[in-house]
Amino acid sequence: xxxxxxxxxxxxxxxxxxxxxxxxxxxxxxxxxxxxxxxxxxxxxxxxxxxxxxxxxxxxxxxxxxxxxxxxxxxxxxxxxxxxxxxxxxxxxxxxxxxxxxxxxxxxxxxxxxxxxxxxxxxxxxxxxxxxxxxxxxxxxxxxx
Numbered sequence: 001x002x003x004x005x006x007x008x009x010x011x012x013x014x015x016x017x018x019x020x021x022x023x024x025x026x027x028x029x030x031x032x033x034x035x036x037x038x039x040x041x042x043x044x045x046x047x048x049x050x051x052x053x054x055x056x057x058x059x060x061x062x063x064x065x066x067x068x069x070x071x072x073x074x075x076x077x078x079x080x081x082x083x084x085x086x087x088x089x090x091x092x093x094x095x096x097x098x099x100x101x102x103x104x105x106x107x108x109x110x111x112x113x114x115x116x117x118x119x120x121x122x123x124x125x126x127x128x129x130x131x132x133x134x135x136x137x138x139x140x141x142x143x144x145x
Contacts, residue, residue, distance in 0.1 A: 047097050051105040054079035055095025055128075059111065062119040063091075069142035080104075082142040083121065084134075089113050091121065092134070094142065108132060 057074060058081025064070050071082035082094040093111045096104040110127030113120070132140030 043100060047099045047105050050077065050079070050097035051095055051107045053077070053095075054081055054097055055093060055107045055109055057081055058083070058093050058095050059109070059121060059123050063121060065113075065119065071142050083111070084139070084142070092132075093121065093123070094132075094140075106130075106132075 054074070054077070057077075057079055058072070061072055061081060063083045063085075065085070065088065067085045067087075069082055069084050071080055073080045078098045080096050080098075082096075083091045084094070085091045089112055091111050091113075093109045094106060095109075096106045098104055108129045108131070110124045110129075110133075111121035112124055113122075134140050
């Protein structure tokens, strides 16, 4: 009778160990998936703020006064800033960051010319936008024109 009780106890211990192993494996898989999501979100946040930096960098540059798209690139940071002169006093500044997936995160800001210098621009208050505000979608791409 004692051998049967002993083998039942061993069977119970083995079952508990198997269930514990399965639980640990499931937890490890869930943690691995969560870490991947966190890494993707971190990369997106870095690229988002790099596009913001490209926009700020573009606001410090000198731009031609002529109408249409004009772009400048900062190769080390992989930034590109472009301006589309809507009229002689106002324009739409575009800042972009090339992502790790070879796409671009783009931010926009309405600008006006500084009164003393027609080549420098000033960001308009409340002029930031994360989508192109132009009604013609092809007018949002500097390379399309």
